[in-house]
Amino acid sequence: MSVYSIKDLEHLSGIKAHTLRIWEQRYGILNPERTDTNIRTYGDEELKLVLNIAILQSRGDFKISEIAKMSDSERSANLLRLSEGNLHFPDQIQALTISMLELNEAMFQQLTKNIIQKHGFEDYLIQIIHPFMLRLGTLWLSGSVGPAQEHFISHLIRQKVIAAIDQQDLSFKPTAKKFLLYLPEGELHEIGLLFANYILRARKHQVIYLGQSLPFEELVLAYDIHQPDYILSVFTSQPNPDDMPDYLEKLVERIPNSKILLTGYQLLALGHEVPEKIHVLRSFQELIELANTN
Numbered sequence: 371m372s373v374y375s376i377k378d379l380e381h382l383s384g385i386k387a388h389t390l391r392i393w394e395q396r397y398g399i400l401n402p403e404r405t406d407t408n409i410r411t412y413g414d415e416e417l418k419l420v421l422n423i424a425i426l427q428s429r430g431d432f433k434i435s436e437i438a439k440m441s442d443s444e445r446s447a448n449l450l451r452l453s454e455g456n457l458h459f460p461d462q463i464q465a466l467t468i469s470m471l472e473l474n475e476a477m478f479q480q481l482t483k484n485i486i487q488k489h490g491f492e493d494y495l496i497q498i499i500h501p502f503m504l505r506l507g508t509l510w511l512s513g514s515v516g517p518a519q520e521h522f523i524s525h526l527i528r529q530k531v532i533a534a535i536d537q538q539d540l541s542f543k544p545t546a547k548k549f550l551l552y553l554p555e556g557e558l559h560e561i562g563l564l565f566a567n568y569i570l571r572a573r574k575h576q577v578i579y580l581g582q583s584l585p586f587e588e589l590v591l592a593y594d595i596h597q598p599d600y601i602l603s604v605f606t607s608q609p610n611p612d613d614m615p616d617y618l619e620k621l622v623e624r625i626p627n628s629k630i631l632l633t634g635y636q637l638l639a640l641g642h643e644v645p646e647k648i649h650v651l652r653s654f655q656e657l658i659e660l661a662n663t664n
Contacts (some may be wrong), residue, residue, distance in 0.1 A: 372516070374412045376402075382417065382505075383464070390420065397438040399423070403568040403570070414471060421468050425461045446477065463502045468524040470506070478526050483511070491534050492572065495565055495653055499527055502573055503561060509636065524561060531564040535571060543574035547664045550598040552580040552589055554617070559606035562634065566657060573661040586617075590624050598628050602657075605634035615643075622647050631657070 376387045394400040397417065402410035422445045422581050426432045437445065462485055469477040506520065549570050551563055560582050570577050578596050580589070593601065601621075609617040614636065621630055622645045633651040637644070644650055651657055 372417075373412055374417055376410050376412070379412055379417060379420050382467075383420045384460075385420060385424055393423075393434060393438075397434065399438050418468055418471050419445075421464050423469075425464050461592045462498050463505065466498070466523075467505065470519050473519065473522050475522075475526065477627075478523070482530060492569070493589050495531070495568065496658075499561075500565065500654055505528075528561055528564065531561065531568055534565070535568050536573045538568070539569070539574075541574065542576050545664065546575045547599040548576045548578070548596060549600045549602055550578045550580065550592060550596060551602050552584040552592075553603060554605065554608050555583050555585050557604075557606060557608040558582050559604070562604040562606065563602075565654060566604070569654065569657055570661055575661060575664070586620065586624075593625050593628065600631055601628045602623055602631040602651075603634075605632060605636035607636065609636065611636065618644055618648060621645075631660075 374382075376390055379385070379390060380387045390400065394402070397454065397576070400412065400416050402412050402416065404410060423434070423437050426437050426445065426448055427434060432448070440448070464479065465481050468474075469481060482494070485498060489497065506523065549566075551567055551570075553560065553563055565578075567577055567579050576597065578592065580592060589601075605614075630648045631651055632644070632648055637650055638652065
């Protein structure tokens with residue numbers, strides 16, 4: 371079980387710590403443990419409860435006194451009912467977080483169905499899943515999410531993106547560019563690359579998708595065969611920071627005639643300097659604009 375401070379609950383839910391303390395005293399909603407120095411700590415159940423409350427209360431449909439009296443099943447049922455209406459994007463991200471923490475596939479599938487029907491698949495990716503994955507990264511680094519929860523939700527999202535790609539029309543527009551997509555050797559975090567695949571195919575570009583953990587020499591081989599206009603990769607955990615400068619120099623040297631597009635935590639968060647020929651994508655909106663103008 372994960373352990374959270376009251377500040378963690380505030381950060382993840384948006385509800386002020388002061389308000390949580392009042393609710394704890396007035397309604398008995400939370401039952402924290404206390405350390406030897408009398409500091410409140412909370413577990414997974416308290417986090418899920420606070421996320422539920424944040425969604426139910428933000429819509430104004432329920433007072434906190436009413437939410438406090440609900441059972442877990444009643445809160446979940448009300449959350450799903452609200453998701454069929456007009457939940458704002460932050461609330462939908464909160465709801466997906468709850469489905470992950472509960473390992474609740476039925477809830478994930480229903481939420482996803484409601485969101486896609488209302489907003490379409492691309493908005494589902496850009497407005498909800500992408501910020502959700504950023505939150506997941508924060509939760510993972512803080513130890514708030516375990517491997518089972520991360521694997522569970524990543525697998526479900528990956529399935530959704532692959533299914534959407536399979537349904538796309540594979541014809542190209544006359545001005546289509548050729549994009550080669552890959553992940554470096556050892557890199558297994560594929561969802562961001564699948565996002566890019568979907569975005570480019572939706573705009574009728576040609577995509578050669580090479581997927582996870584590609585050895586560098588195989589990348590060069592594919593480049594020699596296809597001579598793509600662009601090479602795109604997402605560096606989430608690989609290459610490691612010590613190897614990054616050499617890897618980037620090799621890319622520039624061995625891939626001389628393609629434009630190189632890179633993104634991912636290893637570049638964005640660690641602040642690596644990159645060779646002039648490499649363009650760092652800082653958002654998926656940049657990729658969308660590039661795809662729309664070509």
